[in-house]
Amino acid sequence: MKLYNTLTRRKEDFAPLGSEVTLYACGPTVYNYAHIGNLRTYIFEDLLVRTLRLKYKVKHVMNITDVGHLTSDADAGEDKMELGAAREGKSAWDIAKFYETAFFKDFDSLNCTRPTVISRATEHIKEMIALVKTLEEKGYTYKTSDGIYYDTSKFPAYHTLVGKSHIEGLKSGARVEFNDEKKNPSDFALWKFSPADHKRQMEWDSPWGVGFPGWHIECSAMAMKYLGPTVDIHCGGVDHVAVHHTNEIAQSEAATGKPYVRYWVHGEFLVLHSGKMSKSAGTFLTVGELVKQGYSPLDYRYLCLGAHYRTQLEFTFESLDFARASLKNLKEKVAVLKKDVGNLPLGACPECKEKFFDAVEDDLNISKALALVWEVFKTPFSAGSKLAFIQFADSVLGLDLLKEDIKEEAVLPVEVTLLLKHREIARRNKDFKLSDEYRDKIAALGYTVKDTPDGQKAAKK
RNA sequence: GGUGCGGUGGCCAAGUGGUAAGGCGGCAGUCUGCAAAACUGCUAUUCGCGGGUUCGAUUCCCGCCCGCACCUCCA
Numbered sequence A: 001m002k003l004y005n006t007l008t009r010r011k012e013d014f015a016p017l018g019s020e021v022t023l024y025a026c027g028p029t030v031y032n033y034a035h036i037g038n039l040r041t042y043i044f045e046d047l048l049v050r051t052l053r054l055k056y057k058v059k060h061v062m063n064i065t066d067v068g069h070l071t072s073d074a075d076a077g078e079d080k081m082e083l084g085a086a087r088e089g090k091s092a093w094d095i096a097k098f099y100e101t102a103f104f105k106d107f108d109s110l111n112c113t114r115p116t117v118i119s120r121a122t123e124h125i126k127e128m129i130a131l132v133k134t135l136e137e138k139g140y141t142y143k144t145s146d147g148i149y150y151d152t153s154k155f156p157a158y159h160t161l162v163g164k165s166h167i168e169g170l171k172s173g174a175r176v177e178f179n180d181e182k183k184n185p186s187d188f189a190l191w192k193f194s195p196a197d198h199k200r201q202m203e204w205d206s207p208w209g210v211g212f213p214g215w216h217i218e219c220s221a222m223a224m225k226y227l228g229p230t231v232d233i234h235c236g237g238v239d240h241v242a243v244h245h246t247n248e249i250a251q252s253e254a255a256t257g258k259p260y261v262r263y264w265v266h267g268e269f270l271v272l273h274s275g276k277m278s279k280s281a282g283t284f285l286t287v288g289e290l291v292k293q294g295y296s297p298l299d300y301r302y303l304c305l306g307a308h309y310r311t312q313l314e315f316t317f318e319s320l321d322f323a324r325a326s327l328k329n330l331k332e333k334v335a336v337l338k339k340d341v342g343n344l345p346l347g348a349c350p351e352c353k354e355k356f357f358d359a360v361e362d363d364l365n366i367s368k369a370l371a372l373v374w375e376v377f378k379t380p381f382s383a384g385s386k387l388a389f390i391q392f393a394d395s396v397l398g399l400d401l402l403k404e405d406i407k408e409e410a411v412l413p414v415e416v417t418l419l420l421k422h423r424e425i426a427r428r429n430k431d432f433k434l435s436d437e438y439r440d441k442i443a444a445l446g447y448t449v450k451d452t453p454d455g456q457k458a459a460k461k
Numbered sequence B: 001g002g003u004g005c006g007g008u009g010g011c012c013a014a015g016u017g018g019u020a021a022g023g024c025g026g027c028a029g030u031c032u033g034c035a036a037a038a039c040u041g042c043u044a045u046u047c048g049c050g051g052g053u054u055c056g057a058u059u060c061c062c063g064c065c066c067g068c069a070c071c072u073c074c075a
Helices: A036-052 A080-088 A092-109 A121-137 A164-171 A217-227 A238-256 A287-292 A297-305 A317-341 A350-361 A366-376 A383-397 A414-428 A432-444
Strands: A002-005 A010-013 A020-025 A057-064 A117-120 A141-143 A147-150 A188-193 A211-213 A231-237 A261-267 A270-272 A447-452 A455-460
Touching (some): A002 A261, A036 A231, A036 A261, A036 A350, A057 A092, A057 A217, A117 A121, A117 A217, A121 A141, A121 A147, A121 A188, A121 A238, A217 A238, A297 A317, A297 A366, A317 A383, A366 A383, A414 A455, A432 A447
Parallel strands (some): A020 A057, A020 A231
Antiparallel strands (some): A147 A188, A188 A211, A447 A455
16 A cells, blocks of 8 residues: 655555554644544554555554653653643542543544554653663763753754754744753753652652653564554654654664654644644643544544545534534445345445555545545446445445434334324324424424325434 | 735535546426425636736636734643
8 A cells, every 4th residue: 555654745555564454653642632623643543554455464553551640841841740630639540541532432432443453651761761762872871950951963864754944943942942951952851860859659669769651662673562663654743853763763763773664654733723632732632522522432523534634634623513414424325325235145246346445555545435426326236235345334434324223213202292292183184284283393393304105203313 | 023824616626737536505398286305407717916928727827815824831
């Protein structure tokens, strides 16, 4: 398949190095609920994994950042995990556990397939210390009053992911806050010392004293532990390109002397009219909020499927409404198809499958693939063949297209049932004025009425 | 200030050196007492603006305008 590689800024042919694809995806920091912008990235990664699985075995590792990191690299930063704990009157450990559970609830509801390995940062402190030690032995580190730092000037290829001009811009960068003890603006902490004046909830012994790992070291340590020194694909959000992933490369390649990642694949942001969605800014939308407003998590998944993963997607409730309407229509079409299939033999038309392959394998052109699903209804193939194709397509799209929605007919309120009976009588007497009045009354209660060959059908609006 | 991405019909959004997928919405028809649903058909002579290359550009090049993101924790 073809994938856009941030490293080369080109679409490239992808094939795994070994017998299975090794894929690492940056996971959530569990100090608050994930918002739908975060989740867009996991949906994109899920689509990538599902597409890869059409051809390969995939070992998918995702980390859980349950260690608090500083909100900035400067001394003044606060720890997000401990902030969350203070906010909710719980321990940092409880906070991490709570939001990890909440994260996977959302993750599952969006039909994202669980990674092969889920690795918590707090369970890999030993590996991180070992990696920092290796870097220290190789002379890449130096000590300041608050921690052990990585000297980026010792790693000549530091700029490969982001471009040299960017790093140079950073040097003159007007907005970068300088830490006096840092040798270069791009240097970053590998290990931070606990403050002398108070005890942190999360801290560990290390060869350099009690403290906690820097933000970037966990991904390098865990990716290499589970996937080896060279990983096929590493994903994450575009915001990670310039700092986090650049630093991961520096740490990992300095330690092993081998290429760290072959394909860097980054997902673009979901944006709001007012700008991007931000956890730290406070206001953000969660899946729970969407559900509260009457949307299904899969309505949101459908919305994400409409746009390419490398383009920004603007979120509005209007577009979510469109997505919901589209998904509903699509599922209804599939339901009709299912009725028609009967005992006809199944077998997806090879032509449709091939087109679908071509779309998803072209750097994940999911919206094109989705269009093919709509188009299959217009083809002359048998219902069974169409349905088989849709089933195949849904193994990548993950929209539960063949799953029946739970019908609400059984739980009609008594008033509605009564009004329906009255309306039926009025219609039989051809008193349409009266029957329309009953329909209005039913509508006022929040229900719609359809007249079908099997009689009246009422459903919640 | 530096870096990167993008501007396609009413809306969302694919795409390509040879004349614009798909969805939503809208309109019309069939059906219906009327609706709804369903089905059928129609719905951008045109791809931010101005140049250039070319037989031909929305697609390649240059300039401009506009939007967004990153450079600070961030998916």
